[in-house]
Amino acid sequence: MKLNVNIEYRTSWGESLVLYLGGRRYPLSYAGEGIWKTEIAKLAVGKGIEYSYEVVRDGGVVRKEWKGHSLVLPEGLKVKEASVNDRWNDRPVDAPFYSSAFTGAIFGRGKAAKPAKVAQANLMFQVSAANVRPGEVLAIAASSQELGAWSKVIPFDDSRYPVWTLPLNVTGPFAYKFIIADKATLAPVAWEDGENRWFGGMPDPGELIVEADQQPSFSGRAWKGAGTAIPVFSLRTEEDFGVGEFYDLKKMVDWAAATGQGVLQLLPINDTTMFGTWEDSYPYNPNSTFALHPQFLHLPAAGVKVDDEYKALQAELNALDQIDYERVNNSKIALLKKAFARTFKKLSATAGYQKFIEKNAAWLLPYAAFCVLRDLNGTPDFSKWKGFAKYNRKKVAAFCAEHQADVDFWCFVQYHLDKQLSEVCTYAHSKGVVFKGDLPIGISRTSVDAWLYPELFNMNSQAGAPPDAFSADGQNWGFPTYNWEKMAEDDYAWWKARLAKMAEYFDAFRIDHILGFFRIWEIPLQYKSGLEGYFNPALPFPAHELESQGFDVRDAGLFIEDPRKAGHYHPKIGARSTQSYQWLDAYRRAAFDRLYDEFFYRRNNEFWKDKAMQKLPALLDSTGMLACGEDLGMIPATVPQVMSDLRILSLEIQRMPKDPEQEFANPAWYPYLSVCTTSTHDMNPIRAWWEEDRLVTEHFYHNMLGGQGDAPYYCEPWICRQILDQHLWSPAMLTVLPLQDWLSMDGALRREDPNAERINVPANPRHYWRYRMHLTVEALQAADEFNATLSQMIASSGR
Template sequence: MKFTFRIQYHTVWGEDLRVIFQNDETHVFPLSTRDGSNWQGSCDYLPSENERTIPYRYGVFRDDVCIRKELGVIPHTVYLGNAQQHRYIIDDCWRDLPAENYRYSSAFDEPHPTERPNRLSNNIGSCITFRALCPNLHAEGRVLGIIGSCNALGNWEYCRPIRMNEAAPNVWQLTLDAATLKSPFEYKFVAINEKTGAVEEWETRPNRLFQIQPIQRGETYLPAEAEVFFNRLPHRIAGTAIPVFSLRSEGSCGVGDFGDLKKFIAWAASTGQRAVQILPINDTTMTGTWMDSYPYNSISIYAFHPMYIDLRQLPELTDETDMKAFEKQRKMLNSMSSVNYEQVNQTKRKYLQAIFRQAGEQILAEPEYKAFFAKNEEWLIPYAAFSCLRDHYGTADFRQWGKDSVYHAGQARQMATSGSPFYPAMAFYYFLQYELHVQLSDACTYARSKGIIIKGDIPIGISRNSVEAWVEPYYFNMNGQAGAPPDAFSANGQNWGMPTYNWQIMEKDGYQWWKRRFQKMAEYFTAYRIDHILGFFRIWEIPYHAVHGLLGQFVPALPMSKDEIQSFGLNFDKEMMTRPYISDALLDSMFGTHAHEIRRTFLRRMQNGLYALRPEFNTQRKVQAYFAKTDEKASEEICEKLYSLISNVLFIADRDNPEMYHPRIGVQNDSVFRQLSMKEQEAFNRLYNHYYYERHNEFWYHEAMKKLPVLLQATPMLVCGEDLGMVPGCVPWVMNQLQILSLEIQRMPKKTGIEFGKLDEYPYLSVCTIGTHDMTTLRGWWKENPEQTGRFYYNELHHWGKVPEDAPGWLCEEILRHHLQCPSMLCILTWQDWTSMDETLRNPNIDAERINIPANPRHYWRWRMHITLEKLTGLSEFNQHIRQMIEESERMN
């Protein structure tokens, strides 16, 4: 079988264009060109016996390395015709993403059956196959058709369109006998009522013209795929963001569960909302204490947290005494204003263990469970083995597991055999994950039936004490810690403690680790938020010996040599510029009466009159270990000041090449910078601005474009990126090119020189919100900085008179309405902000509504709704008010 490909694509010298067959990506066919723009080539391709479709993409190669490939979930596809067709002549155009790619996502495209493309009888010798992309017709009860100027295409008669076949979701095809189509002719695509067959809408563009040389017997000609557009309003929807653990119903057990999530979805649907956004729901069980409440530090990227099991969906305990005791404990926990993480998990685990002893054998014998296990055993067995060994050794730090510290797949499978002493515990963890899967699937299926998008959250990092770090350590840099440079949340930067990724290794297998992760999420969610999407461009990596984030460097990055530093007019002295600057004046000003003790204990005097840290205290980790022995408040303050001394450097050596350097982030605020002369400060600032705001844009663009397109092709979910923080200029380039929704927050504008973002200027491809889980609520923000909120009150809301001290309900509603009216596709508000506009409903305790404080690494994640879902659902006046606001803002479509 012969395929001839023809495509226009402009290349530069050294580049060539190739066809990449998706069924076998090792099968790459090079095309040829005479002018660098028109490419073509013919190849023989023998499909396998059952291979009826040939999907492919085009790629640009340089030195046999693919430097660019077509984007998107939908590849070009040839559907093989009748037995006579032995040659396919294909005209194509390069396609990255459809113009409105979001319409093809599972968020807006319901799963629906497709059909086999039509095949002509074997006595038809030559064919023409039309291909088109058109989304969402199925949901409208319509199909795509063609109508045109020749008799075979209905002679423009609206009652005689030719119906096309939806060969794959939103991919339409029609094969016709070439002899019936006399070239040239004009035609248009139309939307046809699926039941009546009548044309309901014509595409709004000039007629298409078909003109080609005669087609020989046995040939099938495929003109370039068309993107078909009909007049449709852009989707603009409203929704709520809330952690699952924060949900509260009358029957929950002190923490939200997947049954509560289903109830919350029902409430959202009743108010006209179309989206529910949650935080990560993965298992974080490491210590068994409240420290495990941090949802972004999971032990598995696949396993869900057992506390989200809705016990009401399980059998009751057969022992009446135990059941009464549990019910008493459940009511006590459910009456608490916040989540008691430790007691909740102890109580639920005890109940789940009892249910497993009572009914586990029967549940694990069910066909549905066996199908779940067969599909998920690749991650389920390592997860269960990790959990069993964590329980056995009393720690999730697998480095302390002795002979079990290194993962062996055979050993894990041995633990999973019925004769193993570990098997009962392994089976218990299988049971938990199965129940979680069933309940979350039920909630998400219900959401789809109600037209609700469930938006999940993919954390950027993994825990260094996790299944993945144990099983696949080669994917991670364990000597580094992921974090964030200084920002509005933290003056010292953020140190998340998680290992960074070894992207070079991940690239070698096509980022399979990430693909599997995304595909698992797509089983449940129709949209997802990429936490800290900047990490796919570069991550802020902090050396393991540091506690604060100031000593980090971007990875990957382009460090500077001594000569380059000096080219900016700064005389580089490695000894002075890469070691902490510690003078007598600095010590006296920082430590006051404690300065002499600090000199004697932690420092040694050098010949130049400055000080150096003693070897036993020359890293922040060593200082931390020293002060861990005392709980005195004064010691904690001294410890923090010693951290600041250690980070008081101008340059940091590159992690891979100690003779290359990075300017320390935010160093202009420290004494090491102030001791420079005015001329040296000016030179350093030029260097600093070049390094952080100019040097890496193109470099980081290519880093992101190596990873993100591959990952986005793995699933049809709608993609949203959390693009906050120190955002490089290349980030909007990539997000626009890949049609990733940005995050827009009015009090954190991305445009420089303004204090508040302009809501009416938000891009359509964005998520608009008032605040995230890392920020104060609207009411909390209003009272934390009266001067700033005063300027907002006068300059943005255009009010006059006295600024209210606490945000009254009418003011909160006004701000909500402004956000609902912005152009963003999604307006997702926190539940606390929705309730803020009703003074009789909202929580009287403003501070109690905050979910997280990023500057506090030991924050307890425990916020709960202050009313039950049953009461919320019964608030007909409040709920109708939300629905009316959404209708008035035209966010119901």
């Protein structure tokens, strides 16, 4: 088949367009008026082709499209020549709807019907449109008599959703409009905005014209959804084993779907086992960014025998108010080892197990070796492993051969974890519910990742956060920072592999501390306090510039020398609280204030924006997940623009307004591309917060709820209901609230002690993560009155 391509694109001087197809680049010729053309004389289309456009200059690619193109000809149609009128694919305003969260679940269209065979067609519309609900279909109405003279709704084929196709056989030009119609009745739901469109370029005999340059435009289609945030470990069902498990999510999915919710937001689920103590409960310190935590396994489905001893221990652990991390995990591992000894030989011969090993070998085998070496040496600190402090593939392979059974055990555990979670994800999709995962900003310095790829991390430094209203000393998370320059050398392969693994289970994800992709607060390894940190990367002041203003750069109270650029200095974040600052005269104090504000709030903004744009697009576009950013803290001025340009949903919290002039944020003013919530896992839920500070509570009661008189001492159910309604009625795309806050509006269901509902206390670096919901998911499902109220609240708010 001969392929002709036409595309409108305005290039700059010295630039040209190429078509990238099948590993080859075909140059396009400029035809004037912004039109570029090329033709390929002989092209085997087969079941379809995929291609993209690139802008080149001086032999190098300077710009690529957000997404590529595909061309699939109708089955049964013989085409000698196809002429495609194309469009450059920039990231659209409605990009979130193209994520797997919508295309695979929320707007998922089930099993696509096979398109009907087409014997004759000389025109095919091919349109990308993701914001079309499951019970709807894209269609057109047209002016010509053969297409119904505006009285007929002609539906597109949705088998390749979100790409829609409509083959037609036409004899003359016509005007037309896109329509969204009811899929069952074809009754119009919405007509597109603007003037009628026009098709007038009639095909030659034997030619198929593909109109792929049209983009429908419908107003008033701002879908909004609701969801619940709950860590997997916090779930409680009648069938689990002292901790929430992946299979518990099935019942949570049923509850979410029954109450009109489409999202379940989870905390990280990676394996955090280091020493086998309760301190391993911290979910943001994984020993592998790929492996799943063994505690989430439902034991009977992994071959564990359910005998009287099992039932007795299960009942004892499930009776606890909180998680006993050590007993739960030690018991589960012991029981799994028995199941492994009994079932592995048969399992290892199955095609499913062998396929899992082959697909995941790159991370799985090093992880299994790490676990065995960790247990043999009594420490995850690989620098203390004699002969294995540095990862050597051949030595590790030999070690695995010597300890094959132990290595196989950890592969066996990961196989069952993957199988169970994959099953749950498929089930969630069938119910129109998506899982939103959590991508930690850091990795443990005693992890498989650091062992395998130490060159990707700055092992002599620690990531953290500068001081804020919640932590006067700043935060030191202990993670090594990223060596972004090294990561860029292979186009961020480690990141892309990590995200690809995450995308096997999640359709949306929260980017923990997204500011770290702009710059990270870096603390030298020898320090504990966040006050000793500095931003990396940054544009520090050269010594002569500071000395010319009368400052002594050696004054450790005012400045920190950049560790990578000698003779260049950062203003110290806590400088204005030091004696060095107090000893400055008024003139120099004012001068220091000016350079301090310049450095932290202006000087680096564009620089940090450029750094983020070097990496974020490549990472975000490597999977189909919906990206949501945790953009809290000391936010550079350019962060909101980058997030807007990349269509990353922001995080909006009423108690943490983005505007420093506000005491509380107003949910009615939230942007559409955002996730709004009442609380996070690092905060007190609504009821406990209400009792934190009486003065703040009074302000909130009067100014945000319009209350009269003294605020109630306790956060009564009716107050909680008001707060929840404010969030549901916000313009935000997603309202995802902690389960504790949903339950707060029901006096009979909510926990008696609100202070027992907190998940984490960031000020405590040794916090024990052990919160469990106080009622079972089965009891939650059976709470008819509460669920009816919740369903009504969600539906009436347009979610």
